[in-house]
Amino acid sequence: MLVLGGTAEARELADALEARGHAVTTSLAGRTRDPRLPAGAVRTGGFGGVEGLVGALGDVDALIDATHPFAARMTEHAAEAARATGTPMLVLRRPGWVESPGDRWIRVPTTGAAAAALGRAARVFLAIGRQGVHHFVGLDAWFLVRAIEPPDELPARAELILRRGPFELDDERALLREHRIDVLVAKDSGGATEAKLVAAREAGVPVVLVDRPALPTGVAAVGGVEGAVAWVEQPRTPPG
Known part of the structure; x- marks a missing residue:
C-alpha cells in the first residue's frame, strides 16, 4: 500500500x-x-x-x-x-464540521474569498495554517496567526504563534478573550481542531469558514x- x-x-x-x-x-x-x-x-x-x-x-x-x-x-x-x-x-x-445552534458562520469557497469577507473586522484570529496567509497581507486589521511552521509573509500588524494542535477548549477560550478577537478565520478541516469553533460560538464571535x-x-x-x-x-x- x-x-x-x-x-x-x-x-x-x-x-x-x-x-x-x-x-x-x-x-x-x-x-x-x-x-x-x-x-x-x-x-x-x-x-x-x-x-x-x-x-x-x-x-x-x-x-x-x-x-x-x-x-x-x-x-x-x-x-x-x-x-x-x-x-x-x-x-x-x-x-467536515456541521454548524450548530449559536454558530455565526460565513462559508466561503477559498482563502482569498475569506480575506475579502472580513469587512471591517479589527482583530482577526487567523487559524488556517501557514499556507494562504499571504491573502491577508495589506489588510487593515490586526491578526493573530497560528501555524506549525512560519508563513512566508505576515500582515504588517500580526502576532505569530507557532504551535501544533489539537488545542484544549479552555485554551481556545482564553486565546479569544485575551486577544480580544472579533472574527475567526478557519478552514473546514474537520477532526479534533473543533475547539476553536466551540469557543467562538460561546463568545459570539463570527467565523469565516473556508469550504474544502x-x-x-x-x-x-x-x-x-x-x-x-x-x-x-x-x-x-x-x-x-
Missing part, C-alpha cells in the same frame, strides 16, 4: 494496516519539521508531479490519499496517476480509518 500522508488519520491507517500484516509505505511532503512518523516505511519529499507518481505506483497494489482535506493538488495528481496506471485508489477524508475543495470525479472516499481498512481488505479481481 502507498499512503499519501501527513495527517493523524494517515498515521492511524498505516499503524492499523501494518498491524494486520500489510506492507505500507507512507509518503510525507516534508514541509513540517519533526513530523510524527507512522508504522511501516516512510518516504519524504514530492514525487515530481503526475509522471513521478505514476512511476512510484509501479509496485503498488493500492493507493490511499490520506492527505489534508485542503491538499487539492496532491489529490488531483493522485487521481490522475491512479487512472493512468489502473491502480485502485481511495481518499480518506475526515468529515471538491474531490476529483469518480474517486471513492471514506470518512474514517475503519472504512479504509475494509476497502483495502475487500476482494479484488487481479488485473488481466
